[in-house]
Amino acid sequence: MSERITGGHRVFNRVAEEYDAARPHYPETLYQALEELSGVRLKGALVLDVGAGTGIATRGLLDRGARVVALDRGERMLAVLRGRTALDLQCRAVLGDGNALPFRDGVADLVVYAQAWHWLDRRASIAEAVRVLRPGGAVAGWWNIEDADKADWLAALEVRLAEACPAYVGPALPGWSMPPIAEAMAEAGLLVAQTWVEWTRSVSLEGFLTHLRSLSYVAALDDRAVAELLARERAELVRVFPDGRLTVPMRVYLATGRKGPEG
Template structure:
């Protein structure tokens, strides 16, 4: 019964997302149809709509999202680890590093389109459907859990005990985010364009709490070289861009196009070096 209710709620979220992306309905209309205010509907579904939006942009996500520095694996995954869970694996940006490090990797991802691309790109990884709140693994079956660019979408009250359940005693939960380095002027200008449509911020040092111990943190500065098309895909694959009405999304991408054509640090360049800060957190199961 619980699984049926969860599936129905997930489908309702998908329908609301489809309606929002098409521009057919406003949050006020959604709220009215569901017997609540506009603010209530926004609080109830906007985050879930964004979290479930990646199916429609899996291609752009795969092409535009950067990888991660190899040194992050060395810090996030204990040397003794053999079997590692990549939770919310997406199309495999972090999975690839784990596989190349010689680890036995289980990649869990809720989006069907993301999983399809992951299966094609990384045949050595074991790919399963699931999410942080309901992990399809046995108790004590992995040495480490890595969550790359995903923890801000999960419900910690459900995800923390689930992660603890699948970890071996003393296992490690590691969180990692790529954050654009706004110290670079053109990156700050790009951020300004994006923030016209979303002012939400990601907590890259979230509290984990029991049964995990004290968190440790590390930052890595690096640059990702990409083409103009890949940068546009990176922008198009942001959840708040995916869920914009089509007209607003087209305007945003046109603004990014103009930035690429006009900024002195970008104009005429075939390759663009985008600076990132990779923020890492690790905690051990007490």
């Protein structure tokens, strides 16, 4: 489920707790693919997590030995991140804009956008990422999405979301595709690699409904419309999963762009 509406940080500030509680994590195989494609070993690397939100990817990177600076425009999102993440010499949280990074040239081994790059300016964001990278460093962007091609109930859900949410962008729309970060990296002169990582999520019905509540195009609705949407989805999903436990086929799109050794 892609998300592209204006003022995303303001929308997400309204649902920061729901976002942190119910958004899916990233599987171990994603971090393995990140190291392989980027050429950057996470242990000991300085990673700038741009659009860090409540820190889902930040904590995943920290768990694998990276030093992380988490940056986001959403004050409430960062407040949740600070409450959930140990901030010390290994991790700092910074309020800032991914189109104008508040960092010196050549300081980072890796700049990542986890579920975030589509909110930024295509050229300015990548130019800034390249600026702050050390020679041989890399840019990476990834998106966790439900794999509607593998489950009829997910495909039907996407259609209902498209009908209920004016700001919806996702696989129920003709011509939908992943954000063009690979093309933007190539335009900036980076060596690009791409892959998909498949995994399966197990989540409670309540957790999945909270996840829906955290989607930008749902959060943009008024309170009455959100309540009606969630009530409808509860009724639909309980018919498919009467035990209240959902099995959700997932896949992660990952693109990386390496900076040359000469910078």
